[in-house]
Amino acid sequence: MKIYFILLSSFLTLSALDFQTIKDANIAYKNKEYKKAIEFYKLLNSNEAKYDLANSYYKANDFENAIKTYKSIKDEKLEFKKLHNLGNSYAKNNNIDKAIQSYEKALKLQDDVDTKYNLELLKKKKQDKKQKQKNDNKRQDNKKDSDKKEQNSKDKDGKKEKKKEQNSKAKDGKKEKKKEQDKKQNQEAKNNSKKQDIKKQSLSDMQERKFLKMLEKRGVKTLLLPLDKKTKGDNSEEKPW
Numbered sequence: 001m002k003i004y005f006i007l008l009s010s011f012l013t014l015s016a017l018d019f020q021t022i023k024d025a026n027i028a029y030k031n032k033e034y035k036k037a038i039e040f041y042k043l044l045n046s047n048e049a050k051y052d053l054a055n056s057y058y059k060a061n062d063f064e065n066a067i068k069t070y071k072s073i074k075d076e077k078l079e080f081k082k083l084h085n086l087g088n089s090y091a092k093n094n095n096i097d098k099a100i101q102s103y104e105k106a107l108k109l110q111d112d113v114d115t116k117y118n119l120e121l122l123k124k125k126k127q128d129k130k131q132k133q134k135n136d137n138k139r140q141d142n143k144k145d146s147d148k149k150e151q152n153s154k155d156k157d158g159k160k161e162k163k164k165e166q167n168s169k170a171k172d173g174k175k176e177k178k179k180e181q182d183k184k185q186n187q188e189a190k191n192n193s194k195k196q197d198i199k200k201q202s203l204s205d206m207q208e209r210k211f212l213k214m215l216e217k218r219g220v221k222t223l224l225l226p227l228d229k230k231t232k233g234d235n236s237e238e239k240p241w
């Protein structure tokens with residue numbers, strides 16, 4: 001009997017503490033002191049307290065912990081609310097597919113206007129996201145095609161410029177080569193002309209010597225001067241005879 005009273009006393013004390021904790025947690029939540037409310041709700045272990053704890057996480061923008069806490073609730077009475085708020089948490093956490101799944105499960109349990117609205121909103125958002133991705137991919141493909149065409153045009157212009165430069169160099173090379181050939185030919189012509197002059201001069205001297213010998217044989221005593229020379233000290237030209 002004594003043990004029974006001790007256990008009953010402990011239960012009543014514990015219930016009083018839980019009641020006070022719930023009261024303090026609800027006050028903190030109402031005053032938007034969500035972090036403080038979280039600490040109070042953590043002290044409780046009922047499904048209702050977990051639901052309020054998950055709501056506090058959601059209000060504090062801690063969506064990861066909100067999702068974990070909603071998923072830990074095992075109570076059929078809270079299943080619809082849990083799934084609806086779980087969908088909200090997934091949506092806030094940018095997990096659109098999971099949010100849509102949660103809303104669809106919630107609607108199977110209960111027909112709700114807000115849940116339907118959120119579901120259609122997310123479906124449209126998902127569709128818009130796909131369309132945006134499609135448009136972005138198209139723009140990227142167009143840009144790649146444009147860049148490829150531009151690069152091909154640059155390569156083509158580069159080839160033309162290179163070919164033009166090569167042709168110009170080849171043309172200049174031919175001009176230079178012709179110039180060198182002309183120079184060589186001119187030099188050869190000069191050399192040939194000089195050789196001819198030397199040959200003519202040699203032939204003339206030889207003829208002159210032959211003529212002198214012929215005169216000597218005849219006994220003619222005279223002075224023979226070259227026609228292209230002048231006597232020293234006199235500006236007058238000497239006649240050959």
